Amino acid sequence: MDLTPFLDRESNNPLNQQLIEFFKSNMHNGRIKKGMKLPSKRHLAKKLLISQTTVERAYDQLLAEGYILSKARSGIFADYEELFLIHSDPKTAELPVQDINVLTNEIIDFHYGHVDSSFFPFSAWRKSVVASLDKYSEKLCRPGDVLGEIELRSLITEYLYQSRGVNCDPNQIIIGASTSYLLQMLCHILNTGFKVGFEEPGYPRSREIFELNRKEIIPLPLDSEGLRMDAVKKNIPDLIYVTPSHQYPLGRIMTINRRLELLKWAADNQSYIIEDDYDGEFRYSGQPTPSLQALDRENRVIYLGTFSKSFLPTLRISYMILPQSLLKKATEVTTLFKQTVSSNNQYALAEFILNGEWQKHLNRMRKLYRKKRKIILEAVKNELGDKVNIHGENSGPRILIDVYLELSEQELIQKAENHGVRVYPVSDSYKKGSALKTMSLGFSGVSEEEIKRGIYLLSKSWGIK
Template sequence: MDLTPFLNRDSKIPLYQQLIKFFKSNMHDGRIKKGMKLPSKRHLAKKLLISQTTVERAYDQLLAEGYILSKPRSGLFADYDESFLIHPDPKPAELPVQNFNGTTNEIIDFHYGHVDSSFFPLSAWRKNVVASLDKYSEKLCRPGDVLGEIELRTLITEYLYQSRGVNCEPNQIIIGSSTSYLLQMLCHILNTSLKVGFEEPGYPRSREIFELNRKEIIPLPLDSEGLKMDAVKKNIPDLIYITPSHQYPLGRIMTINRRLELLKWAADNHSFIIEDDYDGEFRHSGQPIPSLQALDKENRVIYLGTFSNSFLPTLRISYMILPRSLLKKATQITSLFKQTVSSINQFALAEFIQNGEWQKHLNRMRKLYRKKRKIILEAVKRELGDKVKIHGENSGPRILIDVYLELSEQELIQKAENHGVKVYPVSDSYKKGYAFNTMSLGFSGVSEEEIKRGIYLLNKSWDLK
């Protein structure tokens, strides 16, 4: 071990005693584990600029007390097992959750954005990772493109045109590690005192990114068709952030007429629109509506997408498509920050898409989410009845429920957690006041049986009759 004890030479405590205390403390805490080899007396003395006699006195005392042992021709080794230490304040064991069949289970977590690991194509992904290492081995040995690897950007261009009608070229795409990072980059690219029109309610993390960059946030209310245009025309923001294909968090879908009206307004006022199409791949009912970017003829839309919701959150690959007027400044900014996504992951994803595995995965997930959606809607209606109202169920792997009980938001969450279920509020999506108890139930990361059991336990926890 290459240890570095910090010795206080001004202390009245002798240096050898400070060394003894250091070794004992680290053994008690488990940082120096039984069997680890300690530095030699000569090496430690030279490193700490102290005499070898000082180190020898410390080691002799540790040997005498049984903290270390000496092995001939091998050296000194820690001989203290920290697991035998009786901790004064042991952490209480968490009680298992009992379900209605009497068996024990972990917490059922209705978090939006988790992935059901039993359906992840691990074998196909592993195969494409290995293939990409062979195929792109030379490129991995030099810095990648600051905008993102051209192989992946080209495939994203083709995929988005086919699936969402997005019109762009590969050089308009910037790859980034998250939507939050790309929004941060966009604030530098635009580099003005922006007035940002933001959906009310809207995605809180994105709103906080703008606030962190000292942008003025203008809450824009919604109606059944989407963003209210009278509020837009009254405030005339420089930039508008929206989630038109599955409004976050309410789940509404902006109508085609409202989309066209918004685009005309943006062109007339030289404003930009950020279209965050965070889960545009998953629509459960109704006719497909093209992306806002696909309808844009005046280059006013900045398009955001991610592989976190549709594939794997830990892959950390998102992308931004910029109008051509912003490309020169964007290239300058991205050159400063460099690329934040590993080239290995980019090449592996490109291989995965190129070989058709991505489309297979999406088809499986769409089928799975339709089935899970049916199960959760039936369970909510059966168990929770008229005590709740369901909405936002037409797109994405999530539903919202308004809970008609005289309980606070936190009381609903805590009661559910006491029964082994985690649900999430939407109140943090509002910049202004919020009057209803609305819970978000994401079903992408829970099994079909967990969905049924979780809704049953919500009934019990909220004491619904």
């Protein structure tokens, strides 16, 4: 950066302190952003006509307080993550060092959809991308299949049969850039008006897709076994959206008896069930429960899956498996919509699966998530104690905590953010609202040390310790 601090040589404030205040002010105001390269000590001293020692003293202090970092043979970089717009001249200079560090540390983000980059097999993925370019170069020069490349759809068919018991033909699979996109397409395939039975609470984005398409949402309550059938039978929806393998957001697993009861009801009433199996790969105890689609004998289940939770969220590859009765209309709609996932990414993923790298990656992630799950459960019990209730921990890379403190949901979130921790409320999953203050703590994208540190900071921010 070509910075020009204006120094007051008549001031009683030392020049090195003026430099410190200049950099802090510009970082707090967002003019100097995290990762920006700063001038070298020699360059800045020469430009400002001051001694290099003065610049060194300023940089040393900024380094000690966590505002900058020095990389060998690379230079000096801003390391301040702008969390608040703090106009702190001179208040910032008066803050204790530990409080400044809270403001300058990177946020520990317990987001559910993140991936820990240190464990992602970038080398194997790079090889698959290169191999797919060589193998499918001719096909890449032509428009792809509107349903998705057959090479990938065939491999998904095999994988789902082996892992989830799903029975389908590759031609029943539609590839799409996200579950939301596939639901939007489904609304056009089922183009008549219908009532959607939706889990209460349930995945808000999917609910909003249906509402955007002017479908009537019927909230259906849950019990310990899953979707309550008395509510289903009372409302008789045309379509039911469920997340039976890891209910979103409560984390409950639908029992086999409830699954069979739901399937029988759907067959008797000629209704469809959307089974969103968004992280069915991750379960920590007991035998995997068969998917609804695997148990379905009457072709009433529409199955949704994604690679975003188990692989890369930015890859944007999801898939939908339709019953045979919907394929004709689906082909008409997909021809109109075209394919939203690049053929290049589809072929690369096919290579990744074909070479066994996908299974290796899943095995590593299952082992890693079991370890992280154990760490976060221990940390929550030790740091938060009886002030919270833990649930939803039996599958998926996330836990939920009900918080028993005299703080509002927004206060809990803001106080955590002020201490460098980001947590997420479950309240937006309820259509009718909830009296509970429940927070989601996703651990897939944070390191083991960040988990421990983050839960400690939560206890501190919420006044538990």
